[in-house]
Amino acid sequence: MRYTNRHTLSTPESVELEYHLAGVGNRVFALIVDYSLLLILLLVYWTIWVLFALQLFNYLSQLGGDYSAVPIWLLGIAILGNFVLYSGYFVFFELLWRGQTPGKRMAKIRVVREDGRPLGVSQSVLRSRLRPIDDFIFLGLLFIVFSKQEKRIGDWVAGTLVVQVEPQASKAQLQCSEAAHRLAPDLPSLTTLDALSPDDFAILREYLTRRASLTRPARQDLSMKLAHQTRQRIQLETIPADTSSDDFLEAVYLAYQQVHQGLSWGERIAPPFQNQANSESERIP
Amino acid sequence: MAASFDPPDPLQPMTVGNVVNTGFKLYTSNFKPYLKVAAIATLWALLPWLVLLPLIAFFATVQDYYSTLGLLIPAWLVLLILCSTRYLAGAAAIARLAFGELTQQPETPQQAQRFTHSRKWGFLILTIIVGLIFLGVTLAMYILAAIFIVAIFAIMGGVDFLRNPASAALVNPTLIVTSGLIVLMVIVVFTLIMAWFSVRFSVADLSLAIEPGIGASQSIGRSWELTRKGVWRIFLILMVTGIITIPVQVLVQIVMGLVQEATTLLFPPSSTNFVVFTTALSVVLALLSGIFLLPLWQSMKAVIYYDLRTRREGLDLELRDWGDRTPPTDA
Numbered sequence: 001m002r003y004t005n006r007h008t009l010s011t012p013e014s015v016e017l018e019y020h021l022a023g024v025g026n027r028v029f030a031l032i033v034d035y036s037l038l039l040i041l042l043l044v045y046w047t048i049w050v051l052f053a054l055q056l057f058n059y060l061s062q063l064g065g066d067y068s069a070v071p072i073w074l075l076g077i078a079i080l081g082n083f084v085l086y087s088g089y090f091v092f093f094e095l096l097w098r099g100q101t102p103g104k105r106m107a108k109i110r111v112v113r114e115d116g117r118p119l120g121v122s123q124s125v126l127r128s129r130l131r132p133i134d135d136f137i138f139l140g141l142l143f144i145v146f147s148k149q150e151k152r153i154g155d156w157v158a159g160t161l162v163v164q165v166e167p168q169a170s171k172a173q174l175q176c177s178e179a180a181h182r183l184a185p186d187l188p189s190l191t192t193l194d195a196l197s198p199d200d201f202a203i204l205r206e207y208l209t210r211r212a213s214l215t216r217p218a219r220q221d222l223s224m225k226l227a228h229q230t231r232q233r234i235q236l237e238t239i240p241a242d243t244s245s246d247d248f249l250e251a252v253y254l255a256y257q258q259v260h261q262g263l264s265w266g267e268r269i270a271p272p273f274q275n276q277a278n279s280e281s282e283r284i285p
Numbered sequence: 286m287a288a289s290f291d292p293p294d295p296l297q298p299m300t301v302g303n304v305v306n307t308g309f310k311l312y313t314s315n316f317k318p319y320l321k322v323a324a325i326a327t328l329w330a331l332l333p334w335l336v337l338l339p340l341i342a343f344f345a346t347v348q349d350y351y352s353t354l355g356l357l358i359p360a361w362l363v364l365l366i367l368c369s370t371r372y373l374a375g376a377a378a379i380a381r382l383a384f385g386e387l388t389q390q391p392e393t394p395q396q397a398q399r400f401t402h403s404r405k406w407g408f409l410i411l412t413i414i415v416g417l418i419f420l421g422v423t424l425a426m427y428i429l430a431a432i433f434i435v436a437i438f439a440i441m442g443g444v445d446f447l448r449n450p451a452s453a454a455l456v457n458p459t460l461i462v463t464s465g466l467i468v469l470m471v472i473v474v475f476t477l478i479m480a481w482f483s484v485r486f487s488v489a490d491l492s493l494a495i496e497p498g499i500g501a502s503q504s505i506g507r508s509w510e511l512t513r514k515g516v517w518r519i520f521l522i523l524m525v526t527g528i529i530t531i532p533v534q535v536l537v538q539i540v541m542g543l544v545q546e547a548t549t550l551l552f553p554p555s556s557t558n559f560v561v562f563t564t565a566l567s568v569v570l571a572l573l574s575g576i577f578l579l580p581l582w583q584s585m586k587a588v589i590y591y592d593l594r595t596r597r598e599g600l601d602l603e604l605r606d607w608g609d610r611t612p613p614t615d616a
Contacts, residue, residue: 003307023305025305025309028302032528137532138531141529203602207602210599213596
């Protein structure tokens with residue numbers, strides 16, 4: 001089962017682009033963040049305005065004369081400012097950050113035009129103008145849930161989609177142990193490293209990246225399990241002594257990466273290790 | 286853009302929004318089977334109260350045979366407990382079904398119910414333990430809040446005020462505002478602490494519904510351990526889900542209002558008939574919305590539990606054995 005709706009569009013160059021639609025969860029999450037920020041913004045705005053108005057009344061009363069029309073004007077201007085903040089918030093950020101607001105940034109989603117181009121002023125303003133209608137008895141929410149393209153009324157009118165932002169692949173190099181670096185150069189010749197599929201490699205990389213956030217018992221179990229599976233997959237008879245399961249996985253990771261990036265090894269440091277495998281405690285069953 | 290990227294389908298820790306999306310998708314694509322299990326479970330929960338009504342009516346009209354109460358009350362309590370276990374096992378079965386779907390080991394509703402039913406006493410004990418813990422936490426919080434507020438009151442010259450209430454003018458208005466803010470702050474802190482505890486116990490029933498060889502108290506420990514990190518992330522997920530359910534509640538309110546208006550045409554608003562009818566209606570609507578929302582919350586909790594197992598225990602990290610088949614490229 002697919003857990004996100006998709007939207008495919010063909011460009012004039014016959015290239016198919018597939019978008020993952022944001023989904024109701026991301027959109028509600030973004031809205032909570034944006035409305036919280038907007039609420040704080042408006043509270044600050046009204047506080048400043050009230051303080052300003054009080055000072056002004058104070059000043060005017062010292063001058064004397066008839067200023068009875070002033071409060072209604074002040075209120076009028078305040079409401080206008082409120083309106084500008086409410087609709088300007090979304091337009092400002094969506095234009096500044098190419099379809100993203102602070103909430104959408106947190107939820108990792110973005111507004112784009114139906115043809116995939118970044119949205120312009122008119123789309124952003126239209127979406128923002130129709131927002132009150134979408135908010136009324138949660139109409140927009142119902143529209144998002146029940147339409148295939150997850151469009152609220154503002155999206156229909158402006159011709160926009162809300163899609164997920166492609167996550168940045170983490171470029172950070174994994175920290176690998178000394179033992180792993182020693183073992184890695186020997187693995188291509190000792191094992192059938194090719195038996196490891198890109199999927200398997202992705203799993204190993206996932207584990208190595210995420211291991212720090214695992215609970216201790218889970219991490220131990222998982223490390224052993226993965227090392228065992230990997231050893232079978234690449235047909236390695238025994239894992240060398242003084243090599244923990246994590247070291248071994250790191251070594252496989254390094255070796256695979258080197259082989260597939262076609263990099264040269266430089267000097268081979270460690271001797272073949274099969275003869276060294278004498279410590280039972282370090283063996284992985 | 287986004288051409289090669291596949292967010293929650295390959296197994297990876299999910300964002301808040303994608304957890305909700307996944308839970309919602311599970312709910313909508315399994316709507317009928319989940320709803321059926323939820324409806325049966327809710328009817329079990331209703332049964333003792335349906336039995337109670339004629340009993341009350343009987344004693345109210347006959348006003349005799351009170352000696353049978355000694356037998357009837359324990360019997361009714363036993364019925365209540367039995368029916369509660371039925372309800373809890375049914376609710377847990379929905380979560381188990383949703384989790385099975387996520388791990389691509391789907392079960393039929395019958396299989397899931399058979400499993401959770403075999404642990405029905407576990408669910409009852411779990412609910413009682415968690416309930417008692419919450420009772421304890423709430424009491425402790427009330428006592429602490431009371432001590433705190435009294436202390437603030439005393440510091441701010443509340444004692445003088447009590448001795449001489451007429452001297453209200455003596456009390457500094459900024460002090461009144463400050464104490465108001467402090468009371469507000471206490472309420473917010475209270476709510477946050479309760480939310481924190483709710484999150485920490487939120488997946489206990491999932492552990493019991495899914496993990497082999499585990500009892501009520503261990504599953505509470507599991508929930509505590511799994512939710513150690515990222516409490517507020519889970520809180521956000523639950524909050525977003527809560528907002529998604531608002532339209533359903535709005536709908537219920539609208540129907541309630543309409544029917545109440547219609548009822549005034551049939552019975553005068555002060556009559557007993559009116560009261561009975563509208564009360565019965567609100568009970569029915571509450572049950573209906575409960576039946577519709579239970580599967581959504583259970584699916585959502587299943588995704589939260591799945592995501593926690595992924596994050597904290599690497600549930601998704603396993604070299605897959607495709608055998609002779611090629612890995613599926615598309616679901």
